[in-house]
Amino acid sequence: MLEEELNKLKETHTTPSYSSVTKNSQPSQNQKITNNVPAIIIKPTITQDSQVTKKEIQDTIDPKKINVSINSIQTSKHGCFVIKCNTEEGANKLMKETQKNKKLGEKYGIKLSQMKKPRIKIITSSTTMNKEEIEECSMKQNQFIGPDDDINVTFMKQINSGKQIIFAECSGTTFPKLMNFKRIYVGWERCPVYEDLNIPRCKTCHAYDHKxxxxxxxxxxxxxxxxxxxxxxxxxxxxxxxxxxxxxxxxx
Incomplete structure (x- = not known):
């Protein structure tokens, strides 16, 4: 009898394995964490130092009370204060909390930054299709592009070789797929796709990354x-x- 009771105690008090602990400690699938989160820009209506803005916001808003995680904060020119959360849901929640505060709402302008979409260029032979037709072909002829993906043609340009460059913007989920396949079907063609990099170059010192x-x-x-x-x-x-x-x- 004593041995049976000891065995039962061992079974009920087993040490959890490493895999079970890590599995339980992982974030739930409902909490989508992404790097592509718009920043919250808080700009004072009057001229003041950015450190004053930072102090007033931090003294008034408590991220713990609204369950928001802050990735980074930084001060900017003209007294601006920039906050970046780890989720888009958290960014919207923090912005609403800041806007509904009467003290802050009257003194500051609060908005979400506009995220720039990735830009691509598609090389084709001279085509008679318009922008809408090219977008439709891109979505329907390529199996790796899903219904939630997005490709918007901005303009087209003819080059000296007789070929045509299609410039477009796409969503953050579409861009890595295009860069992975490096080809896209448009009409009767299998066209190469490149990232559209626009690196500014100075006309004074001829260095890059500034005008x-x-x-x-x-x-x-x-x-x-x-x-x-x-x-x-x-x-x-x-x-x-x-x-x-x-x-x-x-x-x-």
Whole structure:
């Protein structure tokens, strides 16, 4: 009898396995966590320091009371305060809580940032289809694109080779699928798809990632590195650099 009771106690007090613990500790499927969450921008109606805005918001709103998780916070120019939550549901909840607060609603303008859609370009031969027809073909002819996906053609451009570039925007769920397959069926064609990268280049210093209106660097010639405009570079220097660039493109 004693042995039977001991065995029953062992069965009821077994140590849980590592897999069972990790399984129970994982977030539920109902809580969708995504990086593509719009930020909340809080801008004062009067000119003030951004640290003042930050302090007033944090003293007034308690994320714990509304069950919201904050990914990051940062101050911006003109007294703005930017908050980013880990879910879109949390961002909407925090924005509503901030807007309904009379003290904050009268003093601050509160809005969600506009998320930019990924941009792509599709290379086709010259086609007579319009934008709506191309969008319809893209959605119906490609099995990996589901009903929740989205492709919107913005404009089309004819290039010298006789081919056509279709510029489009797509949803965040569609973009990785397109980059994975790298091809899309449009009409009678199987077209290559590329990410449409638009990296700004300064016309003053000719560096990337900023425009000449925001440039603080000195004037630089892209041909010889001199402190003058490219149009003033010596003709022989310009021709040598252009020839080298053409040779590099041929090797690629």
């Amino acid at each position: 000449d209106t925001n440039c603080r660097n000195k004037l630089t010639c892209p041909y010889c590195g001199g402190e003058h405009r490219s149009i003033n570079a010596q003709r022989n220097t310009r021709s040598v650099v252009t020839a080298k660039n053409r040779w590099k493109n041929l090797q690629i």
